[in-house]
Amino acid sequence: MLIESTAYASRWRDVAPSAKALFALGGICAAWLARSPAMLAALTAILMLAALLPARVPARTYIKVALPPLGFLLLSCLTMLTAPDANGNWHWTSAMLPTITHTALRSLAMLAALLGLVLTTPLPDLLTVLRRLHTPELLLDLMILSYRMQFVLQQAWTESHTAQSARLGYRGWRQAWRSTGLLAGQMAVQVWQRAAALQSAADARAYQGTLRFLPATHPQAGRHLSYAAVAATLMVALALGDR
Amino acid sequence: MNAHTLPPPLLELQAVCHTYPDGSPGLSDCSLTLRRGRRYALLGANGAGKTTLLQHLNGLLRPNAGTLRYNGQTFDYSRNGLTTLRSRVGLVFQNPERQLFSAQVEEDVSFGPLNLGLGPDEVRQRVAAALDAVGLRDHARRAVHQLSFGQKKRVCIAGVLAMQPELLLLDEPMAGLDAPIQNELATLLDGLAARGVTVLLSTHDIDFAWRWADDIHVMAAGRCITSGPAHELAAHSEVLAAAGQRPPLALTLHKELVARGVLPHGPAPRSVDAVLDALRALPAFESPGDITA
Numbered sequence: 001m002l003i004e005s006t007a008y009a010s011r012w013r014d015v016a017p018s019a020k021a022l023f024a025l026g027g028i029c030a031a032w033l034a035r036s037p038a039m040l041a042a043l044t045a046i047l048m049l050a051a052l053l054p055a056r057v058p059a060r061t062y063i064k065v066a067l068p069p070l071g072f073l074l075l076s077c078l079t080m081l082t083a084p085d086a087n088g089n090w091h092w093t094s095a096m097l098p099t100i101t102h103t104a105l106r107s108l109a110m111l112a113a114l115l116g117l118v119l120t121t122p123l124p125d126l127l128t129v130l131r132r133l134h135t136p137e138l139l140l141d142l143m144i145l146s147y148r149m150q151f152v153l154q155q156a157w158t159e160s161h162t163a164q165s166a167r168l169g170y171r172g173w174r175q176a177w178r179s180t181g182l183l184a185g186q187m188a189v190q191v192w193q194r195a196a197a198l199q200s201a202a203d204a205r206a207y208q209g210t211l212r213f214l215p216a217t218h219p220q221a222g223r224h225l226s227y228a229a230v231a232a233t234l235m236v237a238l239a240l241g242d243r
Numbered sequence: 244m245n246a247h248t249l250p251p252p253l254l255e256l257q258a259v260c261h262t263y264p265d266g267s268p269g270l271s272d273c274s275l276t277l278r279r280g281r282r283y284a285l286l287g288a289n290g291a292g293k294t295t296l297l298q299h300l301n302g303l304l305r306p307n308a309g310t311l312r313y314n315g316q317t318f319d320y321s322r323n324g325l326t327t328l329r330s331r332v333g334l335v336f337q338n339p340e341r342q343l344f345s346a347q348v349e350e351d352v353s354f355g356p357l358n359l360g361l362g363p364d365e366v367r368q369r370v371a372a373a374l375d376a377v378g379l380r381d382h383a384r385r386a387v388h389q390l391s392f393g394q395k396k397r398v399c400i401a402g403v404l405a406m407q408p409e410l411l412l413l414d415e416p417m418a419g420l421d422a423p424i425q426n427e428l429a430t431l432l433d434g435l436a437a438r439g440v441t442v443l444l445s446t447h448d449i450d451f452a453w454r455w456a457d458d459i460h461v462m463a464a465g466r467c468i469t470s471g472p473a474h475e476l477a478a479h480s481e482v483l484a485a486a487g488q489r490p491p492l493a494l495t496l497h498k499e500l501v502a503r504g505v506l507p508h509g510p511a512p513r514s515v516d517a518v519l520d521a522l523r524a525l526p527a528f529e530s531p532g533d534i535t536a
Contacts, residue, residue, distance in 0.1 A: 004386075008385075008386060008389070122346075122347075122386065123346060124345075124346040124347045124350060124386070127346075144344070144345060144346065145344060147346050148343070148344045148345060148346055148387070148388075151387075151388035152340055155340070155388075194341060197336075197338075197341035197342075198341065198342075198344050200298070200303050201336055201341060201342040201343075201344070202344065202354075203303055203325075203329075204301050204303055204329060204333075204334045204336070205329065205333075205354055205355035205358060205402065205403070205406065206325075206326045206329040206330055206355060206358040206359060206406070207358060208326070208358050211344075211345070211354070212353075212354065212357040212358065213345050213347075213350035213351070213353050213354055213357065214349065214350060214353030214357065214363065214366050214367060214370060216347070216349065216350075216384060217367075
């Protein structure tokens with residue numbers, strides 16, 4: 001939800017999604033190729049600053065969204081710091097430290113590249129890119145429907161939850177458990193009904209078997225793409241120079 | 244209206260019956276006729292069968308008995324037949340949440356025209372025109388879930404307008420909208436009717452039906468119990484009572500004022516505002532009890 005609203009508010013919202021995807025891809029390739037920790041750190045900084053400064057993603061949001069994957073990364077690094085000795089006892093070791101630094105920095109750079117893409121590109125635009133890359137129609141239809149249903153169901157859940165609270169459904173833990181159970185059961189019915197309703201709504205508009213929508217146009221896509229290509233090439237060149 | 248001047252029927256229902264699979268009744272022996280270029284209101288209480296009827300007109304539901312004809316031809320329920328029918332008869336559902344399934348406004352509006360097999364340029368042009376018509380051009384690239392209820396409803400209408408139907412069906416279009424948006428919507432529908440689009444909307448608001456429609460079909464218990472020009476129908480209070488409706492407020496008010504000699508005899512105004520305008524046109528007289536400074 002936070003990612004989505006940030007993407008809509010971002011200053012890069014109207015930049016061609018293909019250009020943003022190319023830039024992110026350049027970042028990922030460069031992170032893959034780069035060797036020295038300094039170069040990886042520099043790439044991370046470039047990719048982060050691109051999202052924070054020209055794209056104007058608020059720093060607070062950026063950190064909030066980055067925290068869960070960072071936590072995961074930290075946990076993985078900590079496990080690599082422990083190793084069994086000859087007697088099978090676990091203890092801290094710094095033998096792996098260079099590998100850990102390298103892995104952590106590479107993950108960070110890739111994370112920054114991906115965050116830069118998803119925090120500036122709403123999902124519908126990402127779907128357009130996937131469609132142009134000839135992703136199977138069925139998969140895209142599923143993504144579109146899941147995306148839309150997520151909001152429809154979230155609203156249904158919130159409304160029912162509010163209605164239950166208004167009738168004291170959550171005054172104690174016992175009631176809360178009961179209400180949550182009822183709500184979950186009710187949601188199953190809701191999903192069924194809404195799916196049927198969407199089917200007839202699609203039929204009413206001459207549905208032919210695939211969900212077809214008009215992709216958004218980006219008149220400046222050519223210019224954006226060339227900027228992105230230059231930036232991506234620069235990053236990859238830097239990484240190659242580092243080898 | 245004289246029988247000779249009536250335009251030919253666009254869509255006809257003859258003795259249509261429908262029972263839902265769970266046994267609940269939908270339509271029973273329902274017959275009505277829609278003619279090209281007119282504004283129709285389908286008036287009835289909740290559960291009278293309005294939605295079931297609309298879903299029949301668009302081919303979403305099939306009758307258990309009886310026939311439907313479009314332009315004199317019996318409905319063709321084959322895949323191609325239904326596509327043709329639905330390209331001519333557009334249906335706007337009551338709950339926008341159940342109609343909109345794509346993420347972005349522009350995308351959702353493009354869904355219908357693309358299904359008709361039109362090229363991207365034509366579709367783009369139609370989407371822009373439809374969004375213009377409902378006043379949402381500036382919202383074309385917004386996410387559907389960020390819109391208000393009224394805006395979502397207008398996106399639904401745009402999605403059907405973009406298919407350029409000859410007959411536009413709207414299920415309770417005014418439900419849940421505030422008065423200014425209702426007026427805007429009525430103006431939009433008037434504009435469509437002026438361009439030759441036949442409009443049928445279902446409503447349980449007799450004051451709106453009386454104010455807006457050329458003709459009214461009254462439904463009760465799955466049947467169309469009477470049809471006719473709004474000005475003739477509204478006076479038949481016994482028929483309206485059978486459908487659970489009171490006569491239009493403007494009509495009742497006008498009648499009382501005429502009976503008391505306040506307003507002259509004449510055709511009844513279509514809205515309370517029109518009655519008030521007629522009253523304001525009368526010379527004001529000072530009552531003896533007035534306090535003057």
